[in-house]
Amino acid sequence: xxxxxxxxxxxxxxxGQNVTFRCDPISEHNRLYWYRQTLGQGPEFLTYFQNEAxxxxxxxxxxxxxxxxxxxxxxxxxxxxxxxxxxxxxLCASSLVQGGADTQYFGPGTRLTVL
Amino acid sequence: AQKITQTQPGMFVQEKExxxxxxTYDTSDPSYGLFWYKQPSSGExxxxxxxxxxxxxxxxxxxxxxxxxxxxxxxxxVxxxxxxxxxxxxFCAMMPxxxxxxxxxxxxxxxxxx
Numbered sequence: 001x002x003x004x005x006x007x008x009x010x011x012x013x014x015x016g017q018n019v020t021f022r023c024d025p026i027s028e029h030n031r032l033y034w035y036r037q038t039l040g041q042g043p044e045f046l047t048y049f050q051n052e053a054x055x056x057x058x059x060x061x062x063x064x065x066x067x068x069x070x071x072x073x074x075x076x077x078x079x080x081x082x083x084x085x086x087x088x089x090x091l092c093a094s095s096l097v098q099g100g101a102d103t104q105y106f107g108p109g110t111r112l113t114v115l
Numbered sequence: 116a117q118k119i120t121q122t123q124p125g126m127f128v129q130e131k132e133x134x135x136x137x138x139t140y141d142t143s144d145p146s147y148g149l150f151w152y153k154q155p156s157s158g159e160x161x162x163x164x165x166x167x168x169x170x171x172x173x174x175x176x177x178x179x180x181x182x183x184x185x186x187x188x189x190x191x192x193v194x195x196x197x198x199x200x201x202x203x204x205x206f207c208a209m210m211p212x213x214x215x216x217x218x219x220x221x222x223x224x225x226x227x228x229x
Contacts (some may be wrong), residue, residue, distance in 0.1 A: 033216070042206050043160070044120075044218025056215065089158060101148050101167060102210060104217060106160035 004107035025094030119220035138207030146212040154204040
């Protein structure tokens, strides 16, 4: 049973550079979520997709952030012109919505460090 | 405002003992789900247990049980027979059913000692 995978696991970049992260959800899951977690805090919601449609974006997601899920399978999260405040763990989660609890299963995360 | 509060930044428990991690929540939505996740030092969030707001019985999953007190808006996690591998951060989260996102607390760091 393959879980949620994320790539890369770690990314170090210089301020002003663009970065892109990938998330592969559990294969039959129709929803995919992105969260951001800073040190000492719980994860905060960024955005989510149902199949290929992006249904909600948090106000945390500035214009420099964009997410896609082009074929309703994997997703990418791009950050343009990175800032030091973007340093965080970026977590992806997926779920299968079929009534009842929408239990989200998380990947291992991508830890971003902006120098 | 919808919020999760975890007032214990850290907890210690001896191996084989039980421990309770506190969680209170605030929501005006009548329907919601409550979740607990474990986050080891490696970083991944591991789903532990779920409780629906209309569930009559407290949820249990192996050594994990959720002490759900709806009137007090609390959803405490009880871990029985603690093991060294239980040492991790534990997060309580809520999903009001009119949204599709999890709202997390700040977590409790549990350390199990021999």
